[in-house]
Amino acid sequence: MRFDVQRLGPADLGMILDLQDRIRSALPDPSVFQTSTPEFIAYCLADGGRCYRVVYEGEPVAYRMVYFPRDRAFNLAKDTTLPASRYEAVAHWDTVAVLPAWRGHGLARLMNARALRELTDTGIRHVFSTSSPANPHGVRTLMEAGFQPIGLVEKFGGKLRFLLYRPYPQPWPDPPAAPPGPGPGLGRTGPEERLIAFSAADELAQAFRDGWSSAGLRFDEPAGPGDPARHGPARLRMVRRPLPFRIVAPR
Numbered sequence: 001m002r003f004d005v006q007r008l009g010p011a012d013l014g015m016i017l018d019l020q021d022r023i024r025s026a027l028p029d030p031s032v033f034q035t036s037t038p039e040f041i042a043y044c045l046a047d048g049g050r051c052y053r054v055v056y057e058g059e060p061v062a063y064r065m066v067y068f069p070r071d072r073a074f075n076l077a078k079d080t081t082l083p084a085s086r087y088e089a090v091a092h093w094d095t096v097a098v099l100p101a102w103r104g105h106g107l108a109r110l111m112n113a114r115a116l117r118e119l120t121d122t123g124i125r126h127v128f129s130t131s132s133p134a135n136p137h138g139v140r141t142l143m144e145a146g147f148q149p150i151g152l153v154e155k156f157g158g159k160l161r162f163l164l165y166r167p168y169p170q171p172w173p174d175p176p177a178a179p180p181g182p183g184p185g186l187g188r189t190g191p192e193e194r195l196i197a198f199s200a201a202d203e204l205a206q207a208f209r210d211g212w213s214s215a216g217l218r219f220d221e222p223a224g225p226g227d228p229a230r231h232g233p234a235r236l237r238m239v240r241r242p243l244p245f246r247i248v249a250p251r
Contacts, residue, residue: 001056003107005114008051008063016041016051019060023097034156036095041065044094050115054098054107062098064111066091068122076128079153079163080245086126091119091168093129093142112145120169126244127168130161133198136234139164140217146171149214149236151247152205160201163247175215175241191215195235204236208247212238 008016017038024033044065045051054062068091069075077090093115096108119127129147131139139149139162147164155161166172175191195218196204216237 001105003061003105003110004055005110006053006055007114007118008045008053010042010045012051012053013038013042013045015053015060016045016063016065019053019063019099020097023099026100033097034095036065040067043067049091049094050118052111052114054102054110056102061102062096062107062111064096064108064115065094066115066119067094068092068124076130076153076163077126077245079151080243080247082126082245089123089125091122091124091127093127093145093147093164108141109144112141116145116168124168127166129164130155131164132159132161133201133204136198136217136219139198139234143214143217148172149208150243151208152201165243167244172215173241175239191239191241194238196238198234198236207238211240213241213243215239215241 020035024030024035027033041051043049044067047068048070049068050066052064053060069077070087070090071084075087075090076092077087082090093112096111098107127147129142130153131142131149133139133152142164143149146166148166149162150165151163153161153163193215194207194212196207198204214236218235218237220233220235
């Protein structure tokens with residue numbers, strides 16, 4: 001199959017609104033899909049972000065929105081101590097949506113790769129996103145694009161969400177090595193790690209407050225023959241490493 005990733009402009013507002021409605025109505029529970037207002041989409045299509053779609057045989061089947069919050073009210077950097085003077089350098093990996101019939105084809109990855117390449121001339125240095133702990137595969141797709149969960153926040157009317165971050169354009173630095181063990185021959189060369197289940201919200205929140213951040217994701221059930229995806233309960237592999245700010249969210 002050949003999928004074409006296209007960058008969108010202000011004239012594509014109606015197309016995104018239509019695709020958004022089609023995706024929402026095709027879901028078993030439409031309430032789980034956080035829709036965007038026409039005003040927000042129009043802002044991102046103009047100079048307030050970047051928007052992309054995936055086309056298959058002339059039909060749009062997915063879209064991705066990148067948002068430049070600047071000094072607007074909704075800026076995920078406000079959940080951190082990043083100074084307001086740096087808000088111009090912040091981007092949000094905002095809505096990504098795929099028609100249910102086209103899931104499993106890596107369309108979010110295609111749009112992520114294109115969008116990341118095209119941020120180089122924007123002055124963006126800090127990229128944030130959110131994702132539900134109940135959606136580990138969505139978290140994994142963001143992590144494959146260089147994001148890592150760094151905190152838990154309440155958004156969209158009190159819904160619990162991972163706050164994810166990636167530096168840009170440079171990758172994450174390697175985490176520091178763990179301290180030496182207590183006796184001869186017990187020194188460690190790799191970073192100190194811990195695994196915490198996605199379902200353990202309180203334990204995760206405390207770990208984030210204590211300076212841990214994610215460095216990977218593990219599923220309890222391995223991939224099987226003919227099924228490359230891993231399944232089962234998900235856990236975050238967490239390490240200690242410095243961030244360019246502190247988290248100030250309540251959880």
